[in-house]
Amino acid sequence: MEGECRASRARSWGLPAGGAGGDSPAGDAPLPGSISSSALLQAEVLDLDEDEDDLEVFSKDASLMDMNSFSPLMPTSPLSMINQVKFEDESDLKDLFITVDEPESHVTTIETFITYRIITKTSRGEFDSSEFEVRRRYQDFLWLKEKLEEAHPTLIIPPLPEKFIVKGMVERFNDDFIETRRKALHKFLNRIADHPTLTFNEDFKIFLTAQAWEFSSHKKQGPGLLSRMGQSVRAVALSMRGVKSRPEEFMEMNNFIEIFSQKINLIDKISQRIYKEEREYLDEMKEYGPIHILWSASEEDLADNLKSVASCIDKCCKATEKRMSGFSEALLPVVHEYVLYSEILMAVMKRRDQIQAELDSKVEALTSKKADTDLLTEEIGKLEDKVECANNALKADWERWKQNMQNDIKSAFTNMAEENILYYEQCLATWESFLTSQTDLHLEEASEDKL
Secondary structure (H helix, E strand, O other), X not given: OOOOOOOOOOOOOOOXXXXXXOOEOOEOOOOOOOOOOHHHHHHHOOOOOOOOOOOOOOOOOOOOOOOOOOOOOOOOOOOOOHHHOOHHHHHHHOOEEEEEXXXXXXXXXXXXXXXXXXXXXXXXXXXXXXXXXXXXXXXXXXXXXXXXXXXXOOOOOOOOOOOOOEOOEXXXXXXXXXXXXXXXXXXXXXXXHHOOOHHHOHHHHHHHHOOHHHHHHHHOOXXXXXXXXXXXXXXXXXXXXXXXXXXXXXXXXXXXXXXXXXXXXHHHHHHHHHHHHHHHHHHHHHHHHHHHHHHHHHOOOOHHHHHHHHHHXXXXXXXXXXXXXXXXXXXXXXXXXXXXXXXXXXXXHHHHHHHHHHHHHHHHHHHHOOOOHHHHHHHHHHHHHHHHHHHHHHHHHHHHHHHHHHHHHHHHHHHHHHHHHHHHHHHHHHHHHHHHHHHHHHHHHHHHHHO
């Protein structure tokens, strides 16, 4: 990495490259993909009233759904792989297809766990075959996520589903839990595959291709326990120290993350509550049909009408089940995924700050001449490069993440709205048909009375 993001040595030590101003290698001009001003920050976040009883989630002015409210352009540094990829052309260049399916239970004397089949199809030259099939367990996915975070600390790594808890599910190995996790793991791998940088990570390639024994051996090659503990202690020390002056664009980014986290968590909570109430409504409605059938047995004159009502209720129950299925499969997972994303974004910002804090501490030591000047100068140069690269990577990935987030949330709520319209049209047509049949029946009876 040395030299890739080397900043000019003409800067003063009090203004480290990429630390105080987030400068690009091209100069001091603002990056095309830079964050908008604080004044626009509130408008970009989901406009949700803090009162949970208010379900009017989006205001007419909320620009989170406005696809023109952000710039898809990336920073122009020729040194970053991220900046060499045209994101709008990704679908045309897709050359890696991954499927996660066929969960399989394994019972040993020590533990019980589930593995998932992963099928990979690719046309990339760095793969020695065009198709691979492996099995991985949840712990293997955790390992991959940790390796990606280690290699790319300021890139936004997609979230994994929680280890044990999925809302509304208690049993760890029931079919619903396994299927929910399978879908989440499938999305996790495909989000990595679609990322312009993560997709070329060597650990990702090994995860997709290595057989069990080879993969197990590769996992053991990581840093030892003492090394990991040392890194953790160092990270904690730097996080406690904090940064003296976070660049303004990262301050705005951090503010956005905090507000977004509050709003998306509230939407997630409200969505879960709506689903729960809809489930209770459906369970009650299912009881009405059989009641009307029993009622018809004791009311000879009303028997046909009561049976027709029971039939209408049954049709509405089926329509409600279909709508709830779409709600639980299309909306709830998307909202909850971005709840997890909000936690990941906070962690990414923390790692960026740790890198800058390390640079700040070296600059401070050089200023006070507490250590070997030549050695510190060399270390500061390397850290300036590291901060520069970290900042550029985060800024580029941030714009990409915002674009994906807006697309995903807009699509989820649009699909839900369309499902609701279809549902109410079906129920309305069902009852209108019943009323029409009753009107025709009354007209026939009136005609017979006149005769």
